[in-house]
Amino acid sequence: MKKFRKKIIAGNWKMNKTVAEGEDLATGVKRELDECPDVDVVLCPPFTALKSVGDAIADSVIKLGAQNMHWQDYGAQTGEICPAMLRDLYCHYVILGHSERRRDFKETDKVVNLKVKAAIQAHLVPIVCIGETQKQREAGKTEDVVRDQVTGSLSGLGDSITKLVIAYEPVWAIGTGLTATPEQAQEVHAFIRGVLTDMADENSAESIRIQYGGSMKPANAAELLSQPDIDGGLIGGAALVAGSFVEIVRAAM
Ligand code: 13P
Numbered sequence: 001m002k003k004f005r006k007k008i009i010a011g012n013w014k015m016n017k018t019v020a021e022g023e024d025l026a027t028g029v030k031r032e033l034d035e036c037p038d039v040d041v042v043l044c045p046p047f048t049a050l051k052s053v054g055d056a057i058a059d060s061v062i063k064l065g066a067q068n069m070h071w072q073d074y075g076a077q078t079g080e081i082c083p084a085m086l087r088d089l090y091c092h093y094v095i096l097g098h099s100e101r102r103r104d105f106k107e108t109d110k111v112v113n114l115k116v117k118a119a120i121q122a123h124l125v126p127i128v129c130i131g132e133t134q135k136q137r138e139a140g141k142t143e144d145v146v147r148d149q150v151t152g153s154l155s156g157l158g159d160s161i162t163k164l165v166i167a168y169e170p171v172w173a174i175g176t177g178l179t180a181t182p183e184q185a186q187e188v189h190a191f192i193r194g195v196l197t198d199m200a201d202e203n204s205a206e207s208i209r210i211q212y213g214g215s216m217k218p219a220n221a222a223e224l225l226s227q228p229d230i231d232g233g234l235i236g237g238a239a240l241v242a243g244s245f246v247e248i249v250r251a252a253m
Helices: 019-032 047-056 083-088 099-104 109-121 134-138 142-153 158-163 182-199 202-207 218-225 242-251
Strands: 007-012 039-044 063-066 093-096 125-130 165-168 209-213 232-235
Touching: 007 093, 007 209, 007 242, 019 039, 019 047, 019 242, 039 093, 047 063, 083 109, 093 109, 109 125, 109 142, 125 142, 134 142, 142 182, 158 202, 165 182, 182 202, 182 209, 182 218, 218 232, 218 242, 232 242
Parallel strands: 007 039, 007 232, 039 063, 063 093, 093 125, 125 165, 165 209, 209 232
Antiparallel strands: none
């Protein structure tokens, strides 16, 4: 049965914005979106700006997210951040398995799976990223790649599988200005929901939100967001300017 899924628009600032710049951007977004009951809005600044951005949005509907974390509770992991540290800063969400981390830091589905479990355990909502490269798409392997990433990253979650958000981000569309057409994106989103149905059950699969990411911007957001299985967006470049991010949120209302 088709379920209502509240749209979720998240800004992934990646390695951009100092403390002061982040505070400015968050304040700009908040000024425009003080009331936004129909859409979940999330800002994911770099670790160093989590505190200032969190303070800037504290009395608003906007939620805070991080871009990564380690799966262990604490310990000798130089340079890493654990779930409790994110909770401490009032993070609600954490992006996990972004393709830039899979590519540059060799994060595997197995590692992503450990992180997803640790996030849920810590009451953080994981935004789990998946998506194929251009080469894989051209070789006709999109479905195989996406199925492997979903089953690998989300294995062994049981009923907790409903406590996460998935972001379908075709690697070829990230930061390139190339966007999947609404039809291309919808096709993969529907396929992902089918994989989730096989892993859990239809009810659970219908309740999980699947965001699209990859050059989503004000000009294409409304059309992408009107697709039946596209439940939001994970925004990179266009989230770095308050005006364009807010326009995308409005397109989701
Ligand atoms: P762009 O919106 O810059 O293509 O980035 C998408 C992305 O990677 C969000 O996580």
